[in-house]
Amino acid sequence: MSVNNAMTADFLRSAYGGESMAHMRYLIWGESAEKDGYPNIGRLFKGIAYAEWCHAKNHFNVLKDQVGDNSVVAGAVFGHTNIIENLQGAINGELHEIDQMYPVYLESARFQNEKDAQRSFHFALEAEKIHAKIFQDAQNIAREGKDIGSETIYVCPICGFTEIGDNVDECPVCGAKKEMFKSF
């Protein structure tokens, strides 16, 4: 994997930074959800944290030949208050990636004919669409003071596709077999 153009490389670094912070944020919010009596929402945060790690790893690997130090500017959501607000932070972060960040990065990578970056941005964009919906559904349930169900949460280790329950045999985004999925 490689990248040739400076702008796409900058976008990969920024996306790597954003995904890295999302990974950490979801682990922190997941721990809080468990402590607050929402173990399944806690598990959801941890599963999706893994998906964001997959995205960060994909971006990082496209940059693997760009050896050296860089300052990275990336969007970050802050706040650690209660489960409803933490879920709203997650929704806001995902929507920023879906509506603004990844569509722009993907178009730029297409314009610059950066095939590996296109793949990495495409995987992240498609997974984030699913994450936004899952977090919104979880918030709706949490607003009633309830936890989500105990179904297994599956995450594709290639693209970060996330599914609650046994509904798919292979990844609809990248085609990976379900046997590869990581479960939470």
Ligand SMILES: [Fe+2]
């Ligand atoms: Fe996400």
Ligand SMILES: [Fe+2]
């Ligand atoms: Fe996948």
